[in-house]
Amino acid sequence: MKPEKRQNRGRKLEINLEQAVVIKRKPNNKKKSPKEDPKKPKKPPTAFFYFLEDFRKIFKEQNPDVNSMRDIGKACGDKWRSMSFEEKVPYYDRATEKRAEFEKAMSDYLKRRENGDLELSDSE
Secondary structure, eight states, rough: OOOOOOOTTTTEEEOTTTTOOOOOOOOOOOOOOOOTTTTSSSOOOOOHHHHHHHHHHHHHHHHHHOOHHHHHHHHHHHHHHHHHHHHHHHHHHHHHHHHHHHHHHHHHHHHHHHOSHHHHHOOO
């Protein structure tokens, strides 16, 4: 078989179809992650997110013309970095309390799941 000649942007391109390599695509064998149990406790936010919640309210009052989350987040990050540890303590305390509640709820959840008291539904 003669090699085909094709025009490619003004240059001649010769392709020998007998020697052409066929590239096969691999099948998409990504494992689907199991669906999360809706009864599983959710992790609590970090201290920064508690600060962000308070800061956003104050920032909106002082700057009503700024609506961009990017600008608010940037200002919040700058403020958080400039704060001393003593100023951050209330947020760390709140996060620690919520983390303790989460740990307790998670241990209860795992006990119920091990005992079979918790129904896992595959259809969701």
